[in-house]
Amino acid sequence: MDFRFSEEQTMTADVVRELLTDVCQPADLRRLMGEGAARDEGRWAKIVEMGLAGAMVAEDKGGLGLSAIDFVQIAEACGYAGLPEPLVENAGVALPLLAAFSDNSRAAALLERALAGEVTVTVAHPANPFVADADTAEAVLIVRDGAVHLVETASVAIVAQPSVDPFRRLFSVAFEPSAETLIASAEDAATPLAAAFDRGALYAAAQMQGIAQRCVDLGVAYAKERQQFGKPIGSYQAVKHHLATAQVKIEFARPVLHAAAAQLEQGDLYSRARISQAKLACADASDVAARTSIQVHGAMGYSWEVDVHFFLKRGIALTNWWGGNAFHRERVAARVFGAALGPEHTFAREAENA
Amino acid sequence: MDLNYTDEQKAFRQEVRSWLEKHVPATPLPSFDASREGFEAHRAWEQVLAEGRWGMVTWPENYGGRGLDLIQWLIFEEEYYRSGAPLRVNQNGIFLLGPTLMEYGTEEQKARFLTSMASGDEIWAQAWSEPQAGSDLASVRATAVLEGDEYVLKGHKIWSSRAVFADWAFGLFRTDPASQRHKGLSLIFFPLNAPGVRVQAIPQIDGETGFAEIFLEDVRVPAFNRLGGEGEGWNICMATAGFERGLMLRSPARFQVAARKLVDLYKAHEGEVEPTVRAAVLQSWMDAEAYALSIYATASRLAAGGHIGAEASTNKIFWSEMDIAMHKAALSILGARAELLRSAPEAGDIGRWLDGYFFSLAGPIYAGSNEIQRNIIAERMLGLPRA
Numbered sequence: 246m247d248f249r250f251s252e253e254q255t256m257t258a259d260v261v262r263e264l265l266t267d268v269c270q271p272a273d274l275r276r277l278m279g280e281g282a283a284r285d286e287g288r289w290a291k292i293v294e295m296g297l298a299g300a301m302v303a304e305d306k307g308g309l310g311l312s313a314i315d316f317v318q319i320a321e322a323c324g325y326a327g328l329p330e331p332l333v334e335n336a337g338v339a340l341p342l343l344a345a346f347s348d349n350s351r352a353a354a355l356l357e358r359a360l361a362g363e364v365t366v367t368v369a370h371p372a373n374p375f376v377a378d379a380d381t382a383e384a385v386l387i388v389r390d391g392a393v394h395l396v397e398t399a400s401v402a403i404v405a406q407p408s409v410d411p412f413r414r415l416f417s418v419a420f421e422p423s424a425e426t427l428i429a430s431a432e433d434a435a436t437p438l439a440a441a442f443d444r445g446a447l448y449a450a451a452q453m454q455g456i457a458q459r460c461v462d463l464g465v466a467y468a469k470e471r472q473q474f475g476k477p478i479g480s481y482q483a484v485k486h487h488l489a490t491a492q493v494k495i496e497f498a499r500p501v502l503h504a505a506a507a508q509l510e511q512g513d514l515y516s517r518a519r520i521s522q523a524k525l526a527c528a529d530a531s532d533v534a535a536r537t538s539i540q541v542h543g544a545m546g547y548s549w550e551v552d553v554h555f556f557l558k559r560g561i562a563l564t565n566w567w568g569g570n571a572f573h574r575e576r577v578a579a580r581v582f583g584a585a586l587g588p589e590h591t592f593a594r595e596a597e598n599a
Numbered sequence: 600m601d602l603n604y605t606d607e608q609k610a611f612r613q614e615v616r617s618w619l620e621k622h623v624p625a626t627p628l629p630s631f632d633a634s635r636e637g638f639e640a641h642r643a644w645e646q647v648l649a650e651g652r653w654g655m656v657t658w659p660e661n662y663g664g665r666g667l668d669l670i671q672w673l674i675f676e677e678e679y680y681r682s683g684a685p686l687r688v689n690q691n692g693i694f695l696l697g698p699t700l701m702e703y704g705t706e707e708q709k710a711r712f713l714t715s716m717a718s719g720d721e722i723w724a725q726a727w728s729e730p731q732a733g734s735d736l737a738s739v740r741a742t743a744v745l746e747g748d749e750y751v752l753k754g755h756k757i758w759s760s761r762a763v764f765a766d767w768a769f770g771l772f773r774t775d776p777a778s779q780r781h782k783g784l785s786l787i788f789f790p791l792n793a794p795g796v797r798v799q800a801i802p803q804i805d806g807e808t809g810f811a812e813i814f815l816e817d818v819r820v821p822a823f824n825r826l827g828g829e830g831e832g833w834n835i836c837m838a839t840a841g842f843e844r845g846l847m848l849r850s851p852a853r854f855q856v857a858a859r860k861l862v863d864l865y866k867a868h869e870g871e872v873e874p875t876v877r878a879a880v881l882q883s884w885m886d887a888e889a890y891a892l893s894i895y896a897t898a899s900r901l902a903a904g905g906h907i908g909a910e911a912s913t914n915k916i917f918w919s920e921m922d923i924a925m926h927k928a929a930l931s932i933l934g935a936r937a938e939l940l941r942s943a944p945e946a947g948d949i950g951r952w953l954d955g956y957f958f959s960l961a962g963p964i965y966a967g968s969n970e971i972q973r974n975i976i977a978e979r980m981l982g983l984p985r986a
Binding site: 246 | 605761977986
């Protein structure tokens with residue numbers, strides 16, 4: 246029993262964090278927004294250069310074979326930076342799912358290019374009503390009646406569905422399934438799709454954890470600077486207590502998130518409940534932190550000029566992406582009402598309790 | 600990261616479990632705050648624990664412990680709460696003063712006080728607050744004047760948990776009469792039956808006398824009873840408060856067991872309650888789990904040589920607010936039955952939730968109010984300026 250990250254895991258996340266500090270500041274976000282471009286090609290090239298595209302794909306399939314524990318802090322860093330590009334969804338969700346179908350030659354060929362960083366892939370999962378980043382992706386993995394189809398985005402009609410988050414690019418995809426598009430039957434796809442859902446939910450949670458901390462940090466920086474009644478507003482207890490309350494939410498979402506990452510591979514009742522608990526806790530933290538940050542900024546907080554709204558909006562989007570709160574609460578309920586409870590079951594596995 | 604217990608840890612859990620199954624009293628003991636009888640029954644239980652060397656498993660063997668690490672302590676606590684064993688009447692001693700003594704005490708002091716603490720022969724109360732020194736603890740006025748090799752204690756302490764029946768108390772005294780605020784304070788132990796000590800019980804919301812005020816009129820104690828140097832009391836006291844809030848006072852198992860009971864209560868009344876109660880029950884379980892996971896993370900960090908910092912304050916806020924929410928959920932499930940006292944013929948087990956609810960209301964106040972904890976988080980974790 247050792248609930249700590251290895252030095253290597255923390256170092257990898259630090260490298261990503263440093264890169265994003267360098268190339269993904271709010272000024273960069275605003276520039277991208279002004280240009281109306283799908284992504285910042287320079288930044289994306291640097292991210293691709295880090296070789297993380299294959300982070301979560303097994304080594305025998307050409308990836309780095311990392312685990313969720315290695316990736317979770319990277320996803321937090323992406324949330325903290327408000328990264329527009331699909332590092333998390335491509336490397337964390339789409340490519341491991343694609344790799345599960347690498348017996349199929351079309352999937353294998355696409356995987357090779359995606360691992361090289363030449364192209365990205367996106368997923369049309371039934372949990373999500375729209376497809377993210379379909380315009381920049383080379384191909385979409387589409388679920389239809391439980392079976393998985395692989396289609397090139399160039400060959401389908403995509404319609405933009407603008408999001409409140411200026412950096413989320415959502416699309417509806419019109420598509421006719423056929424024998425040519427099919428890469429996995431419903432039976433073969435069930436387990437990989439369930440795993441993809443768990444990864445999607447876990448990394449959405451991780452990004453929200455990053456968002457929450459960013460919102461508190463923005464609020465703290467402003468509260469130190471802004472003076473009223475001759476003192477920084479951060480010296481007043483009313484302001485301090487708001488920010489402390491948000492930080493408590495963050496502190497108690499974090500261990501749940503990290504335990505969920507460690508337990509992800511179990512793929513059982515317990516790990517699913519833990520992932521759902523993490524998503525609920527991180528969504529709560531990001532909600533409280535974003536609203537707190539706006540309040541601490543006063544009228545400035547409600548302005549377009551202050552950066553908090555970017556994080557508020559990403560939090561709103563991710564709260565409902567890969568399952569909303571009601572869905573995840575039911576997965577927790579399945580564990581709470583369906584299996585043994587108590588302190589001796591904190592790290593339980595279905596295999597042990599069968 | 601490895602969230603699996605080792606075989607050794609699993610075997611330890613079994614050892615604790617089977618010992619507790621053999622020794623935990625079959626019927627619950629009467630409250631240790633309501634009567635001398637209940638207090639002494641709990642002392643007797645402490646002595647049973649000590650005979651099995653389970654009194655304080657993290658302490659060194661020569662003080663009655665087993666020299667175990669914090670993960671093993673967590674496992675012990677999980678089994679302890681799982682078994683329904685009595686609450687620890689000596690919690691002020693073993694969880695608060697004990698670790699502080701271990702760090703700041705001389706060898707002679709440790710030999711004198713730790714062994715009798717672990718054995719349950721001496722039960723401790725704390726004597727920090729005064730009528731004019733609550734959240735502003737640094738404004739302590741009680742004095743200790745050195746005369747030869749004795750201190751003469753004078754003053755008025757209040758909100759002293761367990762003081763009505765306990766044997767000893769530890770408190771903050773001003774040893775330098777000219778000093779201000781945090782300076783010039785010392786941590787001194789005194790027997791509650793010493794000449795010049797008068798203890799006055801204060802009935803609490805629930806009618807029990809869980810705390811008291813202590814009047815000290817020229818109470819003479821040997822200088823040996825001072826922990827740490829003269830004037831170092833404040834820093835030592837803050838270290839004690841760190842342990843109290845941070846880790847030991849409220850072990851996660853307590854809340855995980857409460858969450859399990861809450862789920863059972865919910866299941867028994869599922870058809871009668873509105874959907875918001877179901878959400879509150881699930882949230883209670885999730886919060887108890889989150890607290891447990893957080894403590895496992897802290898224990899892992901401490902085991903690797905880390906220190907406990909401002910997270911002591913985040914913990915205190917989290918468990919105290921969770922405790923209230925859990926009991927509120929239980930009371931809403933019980934509905935109109937919730938008001939029944941334990942003595943009501945039809946109360947059954949219901950009264951426990953009402954008692955627990957009242958006790959939970961004290962959580963955000965004792966061990967440093969949650970407002971003070973929020974100040975600490977804002978200033979020490981977030982770096983906001985002091986007022």
